[in-house]
Amino acid sequence: MPVSGSLETLKNKGYKVTSQRRAILRVLDGENRRLTAREIHAMMRDIQPRVSLDTIYRNLRLLVGIGILHQISLSxxxxxxxxGDIRHHHHHLVCxxxxxxxxxxxxxxxxxxxERAAEEGFTLxxxxxxxxxxxxxCSKKQN
Amino acid sequence: MPVSGSLETLKNKGYKVTSQRRAILRVLDGENRRLTAREIHAMMRDIQPRVSLDTIYRNLRLLVGIGILHQISLSxxxxxxxxGDIRHHHHHLVCxxxxxxxxxxxxxxxxxxxERAAEEGFTLxxxxxxxxxxxxxCSKKQN
DNA sequence: TTTATAAATAGTAATATTCCTATTTATACA
DNA sequence: TGTATAAATAGGAATATTACTATTTATAAA
Structure with a gap:
């Protein structure tokens, strides 16, 4: 149960489980590719017609911050x-x-x-x- | 010679050494704190009155990409x-x-x-x- | 030094992202 | 089940960031 696991995590960390957050996770779970904030917003309008872009961005930031989502910064x-446990945890090599x-x-x-974080008093x-x-x-092209 | 070392790096990687790039590095070298793109732009106007914001952003991205600068993403x-070798190489723990x-x-x-990057054919x-x-x-406040 | 060339820039338009505030809602607890 | 409360949201304004294109410039090679 991928999405419900994330909802648990949200709750455990003291954040509310809102329909908007559920929808964001559902959209990402349903697609097998990386999505932009705009795309998520567009795909959510079916189930959340009045959702604002601010809500999308705010929640994406939160979900990345607590490790539920992965953000890849392209130019x-x-x-x-x-x-996380949902898909296999990993990182990226970007051209x-x-x-x-x-x-x-x-x-x-x-x-x-x-440990280093704990020494600084941070909760990771x-x-x-x-x-x-x-x-x-692209390496070839440059030569 | 901090800045000149970065200029060498730029040249070695096949990028041109422009007065705008020199100015960005000089501004960052002169300040002992992290600067936003806007701040860099403002501080550069003394020496580069006509520099455009686009140039700042484009070059910051480049300089981060090749490891000369460090970018910290705050909300x-x-x-x-x-x-890099200029200041001691390090990373960040952000609240x-x-x-x-x-x-x-x-x-x-x-x-x-x-090695993993090389296997994928990437030049890091x-x-x-x-x-x-x-x-x-902030942890205290939440309790 | 002069010239040819691709790369870089300025200026501006277009997007993306964040901020702000009145209102709504999830949650805990009576 | 109601109610109180802080957290979250919608909507729109304000910023931040990127895209686009005609022009300029660093660089290499004559």
């Missing part, structure tokens, strides 16, 4: 996908030329970081890790 | 600082409530990642790593 804007994003299957957020909620580079095709 | 917008950003002194981009240029959480003060 043309940000795209989002489910993360700075063509914006192709390849998944990288392991994660740098080791216990070491949690999530993390982001992105690698930038040029893909094979 | 109120992005801020930038020098990175999602109050936006306080603490430096974390070590880096997850090990040789392992370079840089990376970003950010930890999100609640700082001590």
């Amino acid at each position: 043309s804007g940000a795209v989002f996908e489910l993360n 700075v030329e063509c914006e192709k994003a390849v998944c990288v299957s392991y994660c740098p957020a080791t216990r070491e970081y949690s 909620l999530g993390h982001s890790f992105e690698l930038f580079g040029r893909c094979a095709d | 109120s917008g992005a801020v930038f600082e020098l990175n 999602v409530e109050c936006e306080k950003a603490v430096c974390v002194s070590y880096c997850p981009a090990t040789r392992e990642y370079s 240029l840089g990376h970003s790593f950010e930890l999100f959480g609640r700082c001590a003060d």
